Amino acid sequence: MPDKNIARYFQLFNEIGIIDQLARALFEARxxxxxxxxxxxxxxxxxxxxxxxxxxxxxxxxxxxxxxxxxxxxxxxxxxxxxxxxxxxxxxxxxxxxxxxxxxxxxxxxxxxxxxxxxxxxxxxxxxxxxxxxxxxxxxxxxxxxxxxx
Amino acid sequence: MPDKNIARYFQLFNEIGIIDQLARALFEARxxxxxxxxxxxxxxxxxxxxxxxxxxxxxxxxxxxxxxxxxxxxxxxxxxxxxxxxxxxxxxxxxxxxxxxxxxxxxxxxxxxxxxxxxxxxxxxxxxxxxxxxxxxxxxxxxxxxxxxx
DNA sequence: TGATATTGATACGATATCGTACTATATAGT
DNA sequence: ACTATATAGTACGATATCGTATCAATATCA
Incomplete structure (x- = not known):
């Protein structure tokens, strides 16, 4: 079970990081x-x-x-x-x-x-x-x- | 409907921002x-x-x-x-x-x-x-x- | 083909973020 | 009370991030 799932959790934080970046850029533009x-x-x-x-x-x-x-x-x-x-x-x-x-x-x-x-x-x-x-x-x-x- | 829901979406990005910060700090410590x-x-x-x-x-x-x-x-x-x-x-x-x-x-x-x-x-x-x-x-x-x- | 606009990368300067060190005050232990 | 330790804030220096301007190469189009 380990590796594949670990990758999934990795992706979780990756998605979070990208959204944060997008949201920041959007907000700062306002x-x-x-x-x-x-x-x-x-x-x-x-x-x-x-x-x-x-x-x-x-x-x-x-x-x-x-x-x-x-x-x-x-x-x-x-x-x-x-x-x-x-x-x-x-x-x-x-x-x-x-x-x-x-x-x-x-x-x-x-x-x-x-x-x-x-x-x-x-x-x-x-x-x-x-x-x-x-x-x-x-x-x-x-x-x-x-x-x-x- | 607007204001209360808007606040909820605001919170969504707030949570994302905090988690990103926590995850970054954790990762950089490693x-x-x-x-x-x-x-x-x-x-x-x-x-x-x-x-x-x-x-x-x-x-x-x-x-x-x-x-x-x-x-x-x-x-x-x-x-x-x-x-x-x-x-x-x-x-x-x-x-x-x-x-x-x-x-x-x-x-x-x-x-x-x-x-x-x-x-x-x-x-x-x-x-x-x-x-x-x-x-x-x-x-x-x-x-x-x-x-x-x- | 020649003039113009666009694009990819970088130089440069301004601000943000962070780590270390320092000062002043507060707390703990004797 | 006195010393040692811990804590709150900041000064300072290093790096990161970002915006603007610049330069070279490419693309557009008359």
């Missing part, structure tokens, strides 16, 4: 020049999950080195999309807050992408993608937990 | 220092699809700018994993050939990842991932074709 998915992702996370998180918490959430988050946040500060304030509970730490400008930008970005998503929805109706999302979510949750064990 | 997934991906493609492709063909296959491919290939040449030869059919063009060293490296990389994939296979048996792969493949094929229409 974002203003110079704004990348990585910038949007932070804003989106701050809205969806919660405000005032530390850079380190964001780094963990995105599976990315903390230095990368430092850089991305500095860009967002420059755009005026987030505020970086000292953490009252810990002198070493900071808290990231989204600004009104950041919030509107995030909303506009989502609106700009909506037509594309609607087009996809027309071809792959909810009934076909729901199981996909569920399966991917299960895989993501497991991989995320596994990572912490390492 | 690769020798300094070798990235992007390097491996080229070698793997040359073996799986075929040898002697042009840089531009690779750029298209990976949905990446051709300048990125130029750079990645130069790295692989430096490692001695590929040869870059002139294209006899077109004076502007080159052909990328994998070397024996590149081939063995690719095989070793896959072998190094096998235990992780086996671990995943133990938790998500083929019966559960096959529909996932099929669904993702369909999505990838459609998005790929759609991109060409733009």
């Amino acid at each position: 974002l203003p020049d110079g704004i990348l998915v990585s910038h949007f992702a932070i804003l989106n996370h701050l809205v969806r999950v919660r405000d005032g998180q530390t850079p380190l918490a964001l780094a963990r959430a995105f599976q990315t080195p903390k230095t990368t988050v430092t850089h991305t946040i500095s860009v967002l500060v420059r755009y005026g999309f987030v505020d970086l304030r000292p953490n009252p509970k810990d002198g070493r730490s900071k808290c990231v807050f989204i600004t009104d400008a950041g919030r509107s930008f995030r909303d506009e970005a989502i609106a700009a992408l909506a037509p594309d998503l609607a087009e996809i929805a027309a071809v792959f109706p909810p009934g076909t993608v729901e199981p996909l999302i569920d399966g991917l979510e299960a895989l993501r949750v497991w991989m995320d937990a596994r990572r912490d064990r390492e | 690769l020798p220092d300094g070798i990235l997934v992007s390097h491996f991906a080229i070698l793997n493609h040359l073996v799986r699809v075929r040898d002697g492709q042009t840089p531009l063909a690779l750029a298209r296959a990976f949905q990446t700018p051709k300048t990125t491919v130029t750079h990645t290939i130069s790295v692989l040449v430096r490692y001695g994993f590929v040869d870059l030869r002139p294209n006899p059919k077109d004076g502007r063009s080159k052909c990328v050939f994998i070397t024996d060293a590149g081939r063995s490296f690719r095989d070793e990389a896959i072998a190094a990842l096998a235990p992780d994939l086996a671990e995943i296979a133990a938790v998500f048996p083929p019966g559960t991932v096959e529909p996932l792969i099929d669904g993702l493949e369909a999505l990838r094929v459609w998005m790929d074709a759609r991109r060409d229409r733009e």
Whole structure:
């Protein structure tokens, strides 16, 4: 059983990688020049999950080195999309807050992408993608937990 | 119907992005220092699809700018994993050939990842991932074709 | 055939991502 | 309290990725 199946799992991640690349390119084409998915992702996370998180918490959430988050946040500060304030509970730490400008930008970005998503929805109706999302979510949750064990 | 469903499709790509990030990190931890997934991906493609492709063909296959491919290939040449030869059919063009060293490296990389994939296979048996792969493949094929229409 | 447009690759510069090292603060152990 | 260790963030340097401009070769077409 091994080799052939292993190849299948290999393909699974291959497909995921290609789709991610295609989706990124598509999304970035809808974002203003110079704004990348990585910038949007932070804003989106701050809205969806919660405000005032530390850079380190964001780094963990995105599976990315903390230095990368430092850089991305500095860009967002420059755009005026987030505020970086000292953490009252810990002198070493900071808290990231989204600004009104950041919030509107995030909303506009989502609106700009909506037509594309609607087009996809027309071809792959909810009934076909729901199981996909569920399966991917299960895989993501497991991989995320596994990572912490390492 | 729109908004709630749109959010679901948004989540689909979100899950895909996170898994890609996790898978990349996992794979790169198994690769020798300094070798990235992007390097491996080229070698793997040359073996799986075929040898002697042009840089531009690779750029298209990976949905990446051709300048990125130029750079990645130069790295692989430096490692001695590929040869870059002139294209006899077109004076502007080159052909990328994998070397024996590149081939063995690719095989070793896959072998190094096998235990992780086996671990995943133990938790998500083929019966559960096959529909996932099929669904993702369909999505990838459609998005790929759609991109060409733009 | 000659002028024009297109194409494949690269040079170059800008930004993103990441690893290492460092500083300041907090925590643990004595 | 004091020392040792751990942690949060950042500075810095290296490489990756990408956009624009450029050059050479090819294709188009009058």
